[in-house]
Amino acid sequence: MTLAVSLRDVAFSYGDVPVVDDVSFDVEAGDFLGLVGPNGSGKSTLLTLMLGLQRPDMGSVRLFGEAAHEFTAGERVAYVAQDATKTARDMPITVREVVRMGRYPRNLFGRFSPADHAAVDDALENVAITDIADRRVGSLSGGQRQRVFVARALAAEAELLALDEPTVALDAESRESFYDLLADLNADGMTIVLVEHDIGVVTARASRIACLNRRLYFHGAPDAFVESDALSAAYGANQRILHHEHGEADESTPTDSEPDREDSR
Template identity: 55%
Template sequence: MEEFRMSGETPVIDLTDVSFGYTTTPVVEDISLRIDSGEYVAVVGPNGSGKSTLMKLMLGLLQPDAGSARLFGQPSHAFDDGARIGYVAQHASASKEMPITVREVVKMGRFPHVGVGRLSQEDWDIVDRALDTVGMTAFANRRVTQLSGGQRQRAFIARALAGEADLLVLDEPTVGVDAESVEAFYDLLSALNEQGITILLIEHDLGAVTEHAARVVCLNRGIYFDGPTDEFIESNALGRAFGTATAIGGVQ
C-alpha cells in the first residue's frame, strides 16, 4: 500500500517492507508505513493482529527479521534520544505500585535532560507547566496510588510533556478508565496534537478512534487500510481484517 503522506521532512516513523515473527510464522509481514510530524494516527485490528508488535518495531524494542525501521531518521534499534518519545502503557491506569506523588512522577520526565543532577528552577517550571497542561496541578502532591485510572494516565502524559517529547505513543490507554474520563482524556490528546505533538494510538475502542484520530491504520499481520478516518469508516477494511462482516459500530 502506498504511504499515506509524503513530504520533504524526515518522518517520525518510517517502516519499509518490515516483517517479524517470534517463531517462523510472521506476526507482521511486509509492512511499509510512514508517520510524519504532527500526525494523529490510530492503529486498530483484532486481538493477535500484531498491533503491539508493530509498535515495538517502530520504537526499536524489536528488530525486523526483514526490511528496515527508522525513528526520527535513525535505525529504530539504535535510536538513543528517549526524551523525544513519551510512552503510556496499556495498564498504566491500573498500576498501584508507585507510592510516590504525581509531581515526582512528572519530575522523572526531566531525567533524560538533567541526568543524576538536581533539577533547576527552569526544570521545575517545565514540570509545573506539564501538570497544568493536563489539568493535574491540584493533584500534584497526591500519591499516584490515590488517583483514578484517568488521572493516572494524565500524570503519565504529563511526564512525557515534561520530557519535551515530540512523539506520544499510547497502547490502549483507556483500559479500566470510566467513560466520562475517557472523553476528557481524548480531548486532551487532541489538544496536544494541535500543539504539534505526534500521536500514535494503539486502541480497541473504535468509537474513540473514529471520533478523534485523523488517520487509521487497520492491521491484521498486514495492512488492510491506511488513510483518513472518514474513508476508513466507509470502507470494508475492518470486516476484511477481522474476517467477518463487522461494522465500525459493532466492535468494542
C-alpha cells in the same frame, strides 16, 4: 515533509509465529495515527517496533530519520504501555515525582534547574492535575493516572507520544476527557500514535488510520477508511463503525471491544 516514523517491509515473528508481515507506512510529524485491528493482530508488537523497543526480523523502521533500534534521543519519544496504570497503582511516589521523571533524559547531571522545575509545573497545569501533584499515584483513579503519564511526556518535551490501549480501564466520561486532552496536544503539534480497540473513537479523533491484522489492510484518512472494505477484511466479519458525534451514535460498534493481550500473539 518531516517523518516521525517510517516503516518499510517490516516483518516480525515470535519464534515460528508470524505477528507482523510486510508492513510499510509513514507517520508524519503532527499526525494523530490510530492503529486498529482485532485482538491479537500485532498492534502492540508493531508499536514496540516503531519505537525501537524490538527489532524487526525483516525490513526497516526509522524513528525521526534514524534506525529505530539505534535511536538514542529518548527524550523525543514518550511511551505509555498497556499496563502502565496497573503498575502505577503500586508506586509509592507522588504525582509530581512521576512527572519529574520526564526530565531525567534531559538532566544528565541529576541537578534540577529552574527550567526543569518550570517544565514540570507547566506539564501538571496543561493536563489539569496541579491540584493532585502531592498525592500518591496509587491513590488516583485510572483516568488521573493516565494524565500523570501524559504529563510526564510533556515534561520531557517529547515530540512523539505513543499509547497502547490507554483507556481500557476508564469510564465513559474519563475516556472522553482523556481523548479531549490528546486532541489538544495534537493541535499543539505533538505527534500521537494510539493503539485503540474502540474503532468509532479512533475514526472520530485520529487524523490517520492504520488497520492491521498481521499485514496492513489500510493506511489513510478516517473518512476513506469508513468507506473502504478494510474493516471487514481485517476482522474477517461484517463490521460497522460507531461514530461519536456530540454523544450520539448512528451505527453499531464492532465486536472488538476487549483489550489486546498480545503477550503470546
